[in-house]
Amino acid sequence: MNELYQVPAMAGFIRMCDDGWQQGWHERNGGNLTYRMTEEDVAACRPYFDAQPRPWVKMGVQAKNLAGEYFITTGSGKYFRNVILDPAANIGIVEINDEGDSWRIVWGLENGAKPTSEFPSHFMNHSVRKEATNGANRVIYHCHATNVIALTYVLPLNDRDFTRPLWQSATECPVVFPEGVGVCPWMVPGGAAIAMATSEKMKTYQAAVWAQHGLFVSGPDYDTAFGLAHTIEKSAEIYVKVLSTGRPILQTITDDALRAIAHDFGVQLNEAFLD
Structure with missing residues (x-):
């Protein structure tokens, strides 16, 4: 080799x-x-x-x-x-x-x-994440995460309404992405427009959802970036399966419980996404 x-x-x-x-x-x-x-x-x-x-x-x-x-x-x-x-x-x-x-x-x-x-999108987001993390961020990854894409058909395409079900579907989520996820509406891939729209989201978030397209994540190394994508997709899969039962949701992780998780794990949740 x-x-x-x-x-x-x-x-x-x-x-x-x-x-x-x-x-x-x-x-x-x-x-x-x-x-x-x-x-x-x-x-x-x-x-x-x-x-x-x-x-x-x-x-x-x-x-x-x-x-x-x-x-x-x-x-x-x-x-x-x-x-x-x-x-x-x-x-x-x-x-x-x-x-x-x-x-x-x-x-x-x-x-x-x-x-x-998609190199222009990656490049502009590397620039943003390098600035936001004082140079720590080195990986940008885009994948067609199946369940994340599915949720873009049924959830409102805004950051708060997309983040909350993900936080509430798996306990580790508020620890892994406490700032939430950004959401971009559908755009033609591969050009400067989607690069700029995503880079605006990545000033705040480690991850952005591209409606009807996939997931765009960042991280300081391969394990962290892949783990972030894997965590978001796993949570989306859980939520899709819950919705597919057709039964009403009887219980979930409450906002006070999310705050308790953040307190015990030493992370700062995005309070704008909590009631």
Whole structure:
């Protein structure tokens, strides 16, 4: 096996792609993942970079605080299920220019492949989350989480009304995402408009729901980001199953109970979402 794939940042990326596929969240070429590399990651991977970087490509968005950064990214039109089989054909490493408005491929994405079509959305949200977390946030992940998508047909598409059922469906939820989740209405994927709308949500939240499309989450590392998506989707699954019984909800986690959870676990709940 290529020694590059043993570098922790790369090994973790490949594993997360496979984890998402195993969950059933990445039919065909659905979903995308990006990771903002540390200086140590870049140094470990640099010996495997192309001898000649490929041409610069304008993104249509700009973020000065990401100038000179490197990202591992899934490829446009590529299938998550194939990443573990042939990483170089399905993922790549891109460098951002000094203006923070263009990328160029320095490794992978073979045979003319390009970064995910959602790269502008990822890029702008990396910028926001880097600022919001003092540089701690490094992972942006988009998946087609089945039950989250289902709830976008029956819940009001606003942050409060979407968050409350998730908090109330599984006890760990107010601990994992105490600020709640943001919700974006349906928008055409892959362009600057959805990138900007999502980045507005990500100034406040770790996760955003894309109506009739999926889930968009962030985190400082692969485990945290994947765990956030997994937790939100599991809670959505519970709520969907409750609704599917057709029976009235007789009891749930009360707002005072949510406050008690937050107190005992040392997190600050978004009080605007509580009665």
